[in-house]
Amino acid sequence: xxxxxxxxxxxxxxxxxxxxxxxxxxxxxxxxxxxxxxxxxxxxxxxxxxxxxxxxxxxxxxxxxxxxxxxxxxxxxxxxxxxxxxxxxxxxxxxxxxxxxxxxxxxxxxxxxxxxxxxxxxxxxxxxxxxxxx
Amino acid sequence: xxxxxxxxxxxxxxxxxxxxxxxxxxxxxxxxxxxxxxxxxxxxxxxxxxxxxxxxxxxxxxxxxxxxxxxxxxxxxxxxxxxxxxxxxxxxxxxxxxxxxxxxxxxxxxxxxxxxxxxxxxxxxxxxxxxxxxxxxxx
Numbered sequence: 001x002x003x004x005x006x007x008x009x010x011x012x013x014x015x016x017x018x019x020x021x022x023x024x025x026x027x028x029x030x031x032x033x034x035x036x037x038x039x040x041x042x043x044x045x046x047x048x049x050x051x052x053x054x055x056x057x058x059x060x061x062x063x064x065x066x067x068x069x070x071x072x073x074x075x076x077x078x079x080x081x082x083x084x085x086x087x088x089x090x091x092x093x094x095x096x097x098x099x100x101x102x103x104x105x106x107x108x109x110x111x112x113x114x115x116x117x118x119x120x121x122x123x124x125x126x127x128x129x130x131x132x133x134x
Numbered sequence: 135x136x137x138x139x140x141x142x143x144x145x146x147x148x149x150x151x152x153x154x155x156x157x158x159x160x161x162x163x164x165x166x167x168x169x170x171x172x173x174x175x176x177x178x179x180x181x182x183x184x185x186x187x188x189x190x191x192x193x194x195x196x197x198x199x200x201x202x203x204x205x206x207x208x209x210x211x212x213x214x215x216x217x218x219x220x221x222x223x224x225x226x227x228x229x230x231x232x233x234x235x236x237x238x239x240x241x242x243x244x245x246x247x248x249x250x251x252x253x254x255x256x257x258x259x260x261x262x263x264x265x266x267x268x269x270x271x272x273x
Contacts, residue, residue, distance in 0.1 A: 018243075018251070019173070019206040021187050021196075023220060039222045044191055050221075069219070088195040110219040117249075 009092035010035065010084060016119055021047065024069075026059070027084060027093065034059060035095075036072055037084055040107055049084045050107045051095075052076035062115060069113040147238070148258040151189055157200035158255045162241040165233035170240075170252065171214035172207040173226040177268045184262055204253035209242075211269055213250030229266040236260055 010027040013034060017024035023039040034056065037049035052073055054062075061067040081103055085094045174183035187194070188202040196202035208214040211230070217223040233240070238257040244250070256262070 019217060019223075021202075023217075023222060038220055041222070042187075042191075045194075089197050090195070104221075106224065107221045109221070113216070113219040117244075 008095045010095045011092055012089050014119060015089075016115070022086075022089065025049070026054075027051065027095075029095065035082065035084075036062075036069075038069070038073075038107075038109060040083075045087065047086045049086065050103070051082045051084050053078045053080055063118050065114045067114070068111060069109045070111050073108050149238070150184075150256040150258045150260075151186055151203050153203055153255065154199045157203065158239040158253075159200065159241060162239035162253075162255065164235040165237060165240050167232060167234055168209060169230055169232050170207045170209055170254075171211050171228050171230050171269055172205065173214060173217055173223055174229050174266075175226065177227045177229065177266070179227075179229055179263055179266055181263065184256060201253060204241075204255055207240075207252050207254055208250040209252055210250040214269070228269040230269040231262050231265040231267070233262075237262070 008029065010029045013026040013028045015022045015025045016036075021039075021042070025037050027035050027037055029035070034054055035051040036054045036059070037051035039047060040050045041048040050073075053076060054072055055077055058067060058072065058077060062069065062072060079100065081098045081100060083096050083098050085096075087093075172183070174180075176183070182190070184205060186203045186205060188196065188199070194202075211228065214228050217226070233254075236257060237260045238255045240255075241253045242251075243253050
């Protein structure tokens with residue numbers, strides 16, 4: 001009997017960059033693995049992001065401007081690539097793994113994308129926090 | 135005093151899009167001749183390049199309805215050029231334009247990759263397209 005795999009979902013952790021909407025964000029899965037995700041498409045029904053897992057320590061280095069975003073995507077600590085489709089940033093997001101050979105080389109960020117300031121909670125994250133505390 | 139000015143502006147101004155109550159926020163202000171930069175799909179840009187995400191995708195749920203009706207832009211060219219390092223913006227163009235008091239209200243909302251990010255709530259009578267000059271290809 002063929003069994004269908006459950007759809008994996010993730011939740012928004014933080015929006016790191018915003019331009020007419022989130023363009024770089026972190027999400028977490030049910031066991032608190034963090035993924036960093038960059039926007040690759042804004043479709044009518046959803047936003048699509050390309051994601052890789054990232055450890056808290058590497059994320060800290062990225063926040064401090066010591067790691068380039070390209071390095072995080074080109075040399076992820078775990079070679080597990082995924083696509084996330086976001087219909088609503090406040091709801092669980094569909095998370096789908098993608099084979100490395102199916103990744104378009106253009107999706108990788110160019111060299112030189114670093115954060116210049118330690119991230120603050122963004123409006124999205126703050127709103128989510130408020131929702132969770134209700 | 136600043137809040138009173140914004141209140142007057144909000145009451146008197148006709149907006150390009152319907153805005154929710156309390157939008158634009160109290161910390162928004164009228165620009166006075168500053169140059170700003172926005173990533174667009176074509177040059178010259180089209181009206182669609184100046185539509186908010188709410189207008190482009192009316193059925194999408196957003197975290198903040200006021201921000202969903204704002205346009206992102208940068209007050210420096212370098213701020214806007216940093217977008218080019220991300221795939222989504224590689225084929226975008228950057229345009230610059232000068233915004234006066236009749237263009238709407240803006241709010242400085244620095245983001246993580248640059249201190250120059252602003253939100254802009256566009257006035258109905260203001261047409262930015264004829265003011266745009268090409269500031270550089272994003273790719």
